[in-house]
């Protein structure tokens with residue numbers, strides 16, 4: 001499913017209205033009526049119930065007025081709270097306010113002196129007269145431009161009190177008010193919705209940071225012609241179930257050599273587990289062959305740990321990787337289809353020199369994770385010299401070190417952070433993809449595409465989860481998926497496996513279980529392969 005930034009949504013509106021000729025009132029009418037259909041589908045019929053609409057100063061408020069009129073037509077009792085003087089409303093919203101007045105639908109203007117308790121009492125009184133169907137948050141949509149304050153802040157807090165303390169259902173129009181539709185940042189306070197109904201296309205703010213305010217997300221087609229959307233060449237997308245169509249099922253005659261060979265440079269004394277989890281992720285993603293290049297003294301561990309893999313002991317590396325083994329690794333890379341570099345390797349100087357040489361001299365596609373990222377962060381001058389395709393998989397802390405900023409700055413606009421790293425590495429050279437992990441993992445390609453993941457859950461915040469992800473992405477890479485596809489599929493499938501485990505084990509699960517479950521998750525996307533008839 002494509003995603004639209006606020007500015008892109010406004011441009012879609014403009015083209016639809018000015019170039020195609022569909023009036024904005026039609027779009028607003030479709031938005032409001034479509035929202036009521038979904039409200040009834042989610043919360044039951046509105047007939048005989050109260051619906052309180054909180055209307056803001058723009059078109060989001062205008063949508064709320066269409067909703068008020070629509071539920072009234074269905075036998076409900078709408079009550080509109082305006083936060084600012086509705087006589088100031090413009091264009092389509094003003095037209096809908098004029099209609100509301102002609103229909104004598106009840107409304108109240110919450111002047112600045114209004115105390116939250118008065119508003120709460122009013123709503124609870126209405127709830128006693130006709131039971132509340134829902135509170136409709138039509139304060140702000142894609143037009144939010146700054147911190148909410150004053151009466152808007154009071155009303156958002158009031159809606160959340162009515163939601164949390166009095167259990168009144170909340171429906172947000174287009175996006176929960178207070179949430180930035182582009183970045184998912186909360187500007188002061190945000191409505192906690194049970195249902196969010198968005199228009200045209202979903203926005204990044206619905207998915208960033210896992211969308212905790214959004215509740216269930218539904219979409220209304222308000223009549224923007226597909227041709228107008230296609231002409232916009234939107235680059236953003238949600239990673240969702242549609243992604244499964246990328247997965248290829250194996251030809252019956254496939255053999256291990258056909259499914260790629262991955263070289264993993266990971267592990268050091270006391271951190272061999274990270275390497276093994278990475279290998280598990282790769283093998284369970286369907287990789288044909290996995291070879292661990294490991295410090296020689298640690299090789300006995302790898303000889304027995306994963307029967308399906310091979311290991312290459314590095315003689316000069318004792319307990320950690322050494323640059324003296326660079327030549328041996330370069331020859332080991334021959335015949336491999338990709339590498340994963342980083343899990344558990346540490347950041348000793350000799351290891352750092354090795355990683356920097358591989359990054360700037362080796363043209364094989366590399367997934368760069370964990371300490372390899374920290375090594376690059378310590379040598380930012382090298383970032384712009386990738387010798388081949390690079391997929392970087394930082395968490396917010398590693399990203400902050402790579403960009404030389406704070407974690408807070410990374411989290412304020414996660415898409416911008418991922419794109420910034422791609423720019424530093426260079427978007428005109430070998431393909432680069434940045435995966436900024438976390439709730440609502442963001443993936444950005446140097447070529448411009450970007451995506452936000454919809455799978456995953458807080459249970460993933462445990463050791464080894466990133467190691468498994470790096471292995472999955474590396475495993476998909478060597479099976480022939482391009483860096484963008486490997487990153488998107490790896491992130492989505494990794495989160496999906498974790499969601500399945502969270503459902504079965506709410507108290508937690510281990511990273512190795514995510515790797516174990518992967519084949520089953522992949523299998524849900526692949527039709528049972530039709531067995532080729534033996535000739």
Ligand SMILES: NC(=O)C1=CN([C@@H]2O[C@H](COP(=O)(O)OP(=O)(O)OC[C@H]3O[C@@H](n4cnc5c(N)ncnc54)[C@H](O)[C@@H]3O)[C@@H](O)[C@H]2O)[C@H](O)CC1
Nearest residue numbers: 027028058059060140141142143144145146147148174199
């Ligand atoms: N194609 C579509 O998606 C359609 C969307 N519709 C709805 O229109 C809104 C966007 O409307 P807009 O008037 O641009 O902005 P908002 O209503 O979101 O914001 C109102 C207004 O408020 C001012 N403002 C911004 N931030 C603050 C703040 N912190 N405090 C106070 N005031 C603030 C600013 O001037 C804004 O303009 C979209 O979300 C949909 O709900 C159409 O109805 C149908 C087509």
Ligand SMILES: [K+]
Nearest residue numbers: 140173175177
């Ligand atoms: K809203």
